[in-house]
Amino acid sequence: MVSIIVLLLIVIAVILISNIRIVPQAQAYVIERLGAYHTTWSTGLHMTVPFIDRIRRRISLMEKLSDFEPQDVITKDNVKMRIDTVVFYQITDCKLYTYGVENPSFAIENLTATTLRNIIGELELDATLTSRDLINSRMRNTLDEATDPWGIKVNRVELKNIIPPKEIQDAMEKQMKAERERREKILIAEGTKAADILTAEGKKQAMILDAEAQKQQQILLAEAEKEARIRRAEGEAEAILKVQEATAEGIKRINESNPSSEFVTLRSLEAFEKAADGKATKIIIPSEIQSLAGLVTGIKEIAE
DSSP: OHHHHHHHHHHHHHHHHHTEEEEOTTEEEEEEETTEEEEEEOSEEEEOOTTTEEEEEEEEOSOEEEEOOOEEEEOTTSOEEEEEEEEEEEEOOHHHHHHSOSOHHHHHHHHHHHHHHHHHTTSOHHHHHHOHHHHHHHHHHHHHHHHGGGTEEEEEEEEEEEEOOHHHHHHHHHHHHHHHHHHHHHHHHHHHHHHHHHHHHHHHHHHHHHHHHHHHHHHHHHHHHHHHHHHHHHHHHHHHHHHHHHHHHHHHHHHHTOOOHHHHHHHHHHHHHHHHTSSOSOOOOOHHHHHHHHHHHHHHHHHO
């Protein structure tokens, strides 16, 4: 009996230990009891009831990435192209995710393909190639609304590649090449124009500087001539002043010496001699000088 009891205790212990579960971080376990949903275990230590509870599904709560194969779509202007998308989603309700849809990944893939065809079918080729943000936003909103009953939150949708037909790619490459050549010509023309402008500006500045230099030279020459004339005028004025001072001094000394009338008459005769040496055709001789001339003649005769 003791052996049987020990054996039963060991079996019970093994069963209890085998029903202990540890849920890791960022995971959740969906538990069923007698085939029906019972609860959802979060991170931590849990235990199931033997033979009654079972783990229906282990679910990762981290954000998931689904990279789908390229899908064939047709634009509004009947251009066929291939587009592949990337969907980022996260499970927010484990019960709905477990019982809401049979195969969530396959359902999201097909829902993404149909949504993409509907959106691209409303756009023309040029709008499709230039409206990635608009397409991404519309797809995210549509997928998020459609997957909400499945306990899935679509966080982001991105168009990974847009592959137009080969002939359209060739036409786009030719257009891009022509646009690059046009921009290159524009840049060359603008560079030439800028160089011409700089050359003209340089010539203009050189002419301005030359004119300024000539102006400064003329100003300096005029200033020098002015200074020279001022110096000459000052010299002449000083010379005249000296002569006048000397004359005044001579007159003063003559006056101080009380000259006789004969001396005055003789000085007048000397002045008359200087006047007679000029080019005047007519000379008026004062009577005093005439009498003096006669006196001089008489003195000369007496001397002889």
